[in-house]
Amino acid sequence: MTEKTVSQTKTERLVELDKKHFIHPTTPPKLQAEEGSPLIFSSGKGIYAYSSDGEEYIDGLSMLWNVNLGHGNEELVQAATEQMSKIAYASAFKGFSNEPAIELAEKLAEIAPKNLNAVFYTSGGSESNDTAFKLSRFYWEQKGKPEKRKIIALHNAYHGVTVAAQSATAIPAFHHFAGSNIGEVLHATPYLTECELGDKSHPEYERSIRHLIEKEGADTIAAIILEPVQGSGGVHIPPEGYLQAVRKLCDEFEILLIADEVICGFGRTGKMFAVNHWDIEPDLMSIAKGISSGYSQLGGVMISDEVRQVIVNYDGVLSHGFTYSGHPTACAVALKNIEILERENIVDHVAQMEKVLQDGLNYLEEKHAIVTRTRAIGLLAAFELYKDPQENVMFSADVQPAAQVVDHCFDRKLILRALGANREIVAIAPPLIINKQEIEKMISIIDDSITAFTRSI
Numbered sequence: 001m002t003e004k005t006v007s008q009t010k011t012e013r014l015v016e017l018d019k020k021h022f023i024h025p026t027t028p029p030k031l032q033a034e035e036g037s038p039l040i041f042s043s044g045k046g047i048y049a050y051s052s053d054g055e056e057y058i059d060g061l062s063m064l065w066n067v068n069l070g071h072g073n074e075e076l077v078q079a080a081t082e083q084m085s086k087i088a089y090a091s092a093f094k095g096f097s098n099e100p101a102i103e104l105a106e107k108l109a110e111i112a113p114k115n116l117n118a119v120f121y122t123s124g125g126s127e128s129n130d131t132a133f134k135l136s137r138f139y140w141e142q143k144g145k146p147e148k149r150k151i152i153a154l155h156n157a158y159h160g161v162t163v164a165a166q167s168a169t170a171i172p173a174f175h176h177f178a179g180s181n182i183g184e185v186l187h188a189t190p191y192l193t194e195c196e197l198g199d200k201s202h203p204e205y206e207r208s209i210r211h212l213i214e215k216e217g218a219d220t221i222a223a224i225i226l227e228p229v230q231g232s233g234g235v236h237i238p239p240e241g242y243l244q245a246v247r248k249l250c251d252e253f254e255i256l257l258i259a260d261e262v263i264c265g266f267g268r269t270g271k272m273f274a275v276n277h278w279d280i281e282p283d284l285m286s287i288a289k290g291i292s293s294g295y296s297q298l299g300g301v302m303i304s305d306e307v308r309q310v311i312v313n314y315d316g317v318l319s320h321g322f323t324y325s326g327h328p329t330a331c332a333v334a335l336k337n338i339e340i341l342e343r344e345n346i347v348d349h350v351a352q353m354e355k356v357l358q359d360g361l362n363y364l365e366e367k368h369a370i371v372t373r374t375r376a377i378g379l380l381a382a383f384e385l386y387k388d389p390q391e392n393v394m395f396s397a398d399v400q401p402a403a404q405v406v407d408h409c410f411d412r413k414l415i416l417r418a419l420g421a422n423r424e425i426v427a428i429a430p431p432l433i434i435n436k437q438e439i440e441k442m443i444s445i446i447d448d449s450i451t452a453f454t455r456s457i
């Protein structure tokens, strides 16, 4: 058999086994079980991922917005190997600790906003947000205000899928899945800056966070959670002044502010953390994904000095924690990941690449009448596809224009993601190490894909 036939036969076998035994996340299970043909990744290098049948794909979304240093980074592999051969896992419960977890905690305190100097480790983003909710409630309990329990999140938010995180997530399919909402999470409309600053005559005032606080009573609300830049909800960059307005609101009503930096953190937006763009300090900050570039499963909640003080004054046991909180191998990888980010000035590189990406999006918007609302902050970007952008007319719901364009890109070996209620938004978030030529190559593939879509309708 030729090499190609051997790999084809192996792939066919894997596809059959996948259909039979593997229930996939965020995938239509019936389709997958019956006719699924998963793309099986077997290796990667830089911005490229290779499938088991030997095809090369540009990873235009860094897989799940997380493989920030790109694939096949040998230094990260080495960091994991070295730590595993010393001690792969050690508990952080009840007085145990380990070197990488301690060193990483110090490093995180150094690079995070000034007031955030302690971390509670988790294994990912959802766990981080659940932890942030519990720590918020615990904080208010300790402050003698146990009735401050509710969490306010924003429409369109994605905060994960564990039961509490799912309740904060406002993308309907996730929010309602298996009827698993805890109920004490409320939602407000994002970006009503004037309302949050107190303009009650604004026509949308009743949908603002401020109105929700007044309606529910500030004495019932523990925290507001938001993504500084919404990711899975469609890559929405807040207007100038919005995050500062929410920070002020939190101070006015004594509510904690949780920044969910799970996608944005560690350089994705051209600053180490997205909150740095607006110079705000959250009380709690959820991190995951880019902390380790996806090479190890790690997340955490960064904790303000004020909240930390309340926690360390507690006489009892902090009865919260995961087996993998402070996982030594995961932390060693994250330490190396941050070392590389700093050594190679990757965050500055991302800030420079933003212009290249935005120029490419501008070119697409000029060339194709259906392209609109292009946006990029660092290497987190999107554009939308409208039937008539001038008149604000969307394609009918069944068209799902972004899904179609993403399919055309996939045929041309570029992986992107379609988002939005009508699948009208194309998201782009390549590995942070991408260079100018590679961005231009992506834009050229997207260009051809939009042309193919336009011809097909």
Ligand code: PMP
Pocket (backbone or CB within 6 Å): 064, 123, 124, 125, 126, 127, 129, 158, 159, 160, 161, 227, 231, 232, 260, 261, 262, 263, 288, 289
């Ligand atoms: N918060 C945000 C902003 C996210 O984008 C995600 C995942 N995409 C999560 C939380 C959940 O993270 P995880 O999937 O690691 O639980």
